[in-house]
Amino acid sequence: MSILIKNGRIIYGENLDIINGDIYIEGNRIAKVGRGLKLSAEYVIDANGKVISPGFINAHTHSPMVLLRGLADDLPLMEWLQEYVWPVEKKLTSKHIYWGALLGILEMIKGGTTTFVDMYFHMEEVAKVVEKTGIRAYLSYGMVDLGDEEKRNVEIKETLKLLEFIKKLDSPRIEFLFGPHAPYTCSPELLKWVREKANETGKMITIHLNETKREVQDIKEKYGMTPVEFLDELGFLGDDIIAAHGVWLSDKEIEILAKRRVTIVHNPASNMKLASGVMPIEKLLKAGVNIALGTDGAASNNSLDMLEEMKLAALVHKVHTLNPTVADAKTIYKMATQNGAKALHLNAGIIKEGALADIAIIDFNKPHLRPITNVVSHLVYSASGNDVETVIIDGEIIMLDGEVLTVDEEEIINKVQKIVDKLH
Numbered sequence: 001m002s003i004l005i006k007n008g009r010i011i012y013g014e015n016l017d018i019i020n021g022d023i024y025i026e027g028n029r030i031a032k033v034g035r036g037l038k039l040s041a042e043y044v045i046d047a048n049g050k051v052i053s054p055g056f057i058n059a060h061t062h063s064p065m066v067l068l069r070g071l072a073d074d075l076p077l078m079e080w081l082q083e084y085v086w087p088v089e090k091k092l093t094s095k096h097i098y099w100g101a102l103l104g105i106l107e108m109i110k111g112g113t114t115t116f117v118d119m120y121f122h123m124e125e126v127a128k129v130v131e132k133t134g135i136r137a138y139l140s141y142g143m144v145d146l147g148d149e150e151k152r153n154v155e156i157k158e159t160l161k162l163l164e165f166i167k168k169l170d171s172p173r174i175e176f177l178f179g180p181h182a183p184y185t186c187s188p189e190l191l192k193w194v195r196e197k198a199n200e201t202g203k204m205i206t207i208h209l210n211e212t213k214r215e216v217q218d219i220k221e222k223y224g225m226t227p228v229e230f231l232d233e234l235g236f237l238g239d240d241i242i243a244a245h246g247v248w249l250s251d252k253e254i255e256i257l258a259k260r261r262v263t264i265v266h267n268p269a270s271n272m273k274l275a276s277g278v279m280p281i282e283k284l285l286k287a288g289v290n291i292a293l294g295t296d297g298a299a300s301n302n303s304l305d306m307l308e309e310m311k312l313a314a315l316v317h318k319v320h321t322l323n324p325t326v327a328d329a330k331t332i333y334k335m336a337t338q339n340g341a342k343a344l345h346l347n348a349g350i351i352k353e354g355a356l357a358d359i360a361i362i363d364f365n366k367p368h369l370r371p372i373t374n375v376v377s378h379l380v381y382s383a384s385g386n387d388v389e390t391v392i393i394d395g396e397i398i399m400l401d402g403e404v405l406t407v408d409e410e411e412i413i414n415k416v417q418k419i420v421d422k423l424h
């Protein structure tokens with residue numbers, strides 16, 4: 001398929017330059033960017049008054065957790081997980097996960113997300129939904145063994161099953177990654193197995209890391225080291241690690257993360273809602289750590305809106321440090337786009353010739369986005385997912401003028417309501 005997007009304001013290249021012009025897409029790549037392109041295409045989109053942005057990369061979520069949205073608000077992490085979330089998750093079947101993933105992915109596409117990194121269970125169902133909807137995804141089975149060998153073997157089996165399933169799907173948009181849940185739920189034996197298997201297969205790893213003060217204390221008591229030191233001792237860390245949260249980090253841990261080229265995923269809404277704390281963004285940036293952005297699951301956010309997440313990321317550090325220059329709009333915007341792509345070693349998150357055609361077109365013909373003075377600032381501080389109009393993923397139009405073309409939105413909303421009504 002070829003697509004010509006005409007007369008838009010393009011957020012171009014690594015430096016986010018604004019160019020008024022056209023984009024020509026051929027197959028799944030951006031072929032040309034320029035003014036007044038005289039090229040014929042199978043599909044032409046008029047982007048007058050609109051902004052053409054790289055699609056957003058949600059680098060940490062649990063897509064089916066939309067089923068638990070609003071279930072347990074206003075609680076700290078451990079109580080939230082142990083007393084509310086895990087008991088409900090025990091009841092979830094593959095059918096629940098299929099419909100939950102449909103709702104979660106529908107929400108993400110509507111908000112301009114073109115790629116997401118997921119960790120949950122019954123992930124074969126999520127893979128089916130990714131295939132159907134047209135989004136790009138990196139999927140992991142969330143492994144928890146709590147030091148129990150029998151449980152470890154079950155988790156290993158489930159992980160290898162997902163790896164095989166995704167291999168057989170042979171989709172250019174679906175990748176597998178390993179998903180040990182966290183150092184406090186996974187034994188050293190399991191973490192070592194993950195590292196070895198990741199080396200053998202070349203697949204990446206995602207994990208929750210240093211999310212709460214309590215977690216750091218527990219790991220120190222158990223292993224006599226901080227979580228990052230512990231993982232480094234195991235030989236676990238590398239540039240294939242996508243670690244969610246990184247809230248409670250010592251200077252030494254930041255140094256290790258930088259040295260090992262680990263990506264940290266910032267999840268400001270979840271960290272604020274669960275009162276986990278504030279990520280040390282200035283120190284991480286200064287050390288050169290790659291920081292991507294994620295929403296976490298919808299039970300701790302409570303939405304999957306990357307535009308909203310950017311605003312929260314930009315604001316929380318200003319109030320926390322009492323310094324308005326911290327976390328400026330461009331820095332945050334890069335976290336939601338090119339830094340996520342860097343973490344995934346993916347040629348996306350950027351508009352330039354040769355990059356994957358993963359694009360969000362945002363309608364700026366709205367009062368809250370006028371006058372157009374600073375496009376990136378408006379996206380970070382004024383826009384929300386509702387302003388996204390058209391989404392292209394892997395060179396295919398997935399949403400056009402607000403309508404997702406690959407699924408029936410009304411059917412998904414009604415079905416999810418029915419299955420959740422029965423669940424509680």
Ligand SMILES: CSC[C@H]1O[C@@H](n2cnc3c(O)ncnc32)[C@H](O)[C@@H]1O
Pocket residue numbers: 062077081085086089119120121141142143144181208211270296297300
């Ligand atoms: C075993 S699948 C993934 C697992 O993670 C849980 N989860 C969701 N959000 C968080 C978070 O912020 N920290 C730790 N664990 C989280 C989710 O409910 C699943 O059980």
Ligand SMILES: [Zn+2]
Pocket residue numbers: 060061062208244296297
């Ligand atoms: Zn999470």
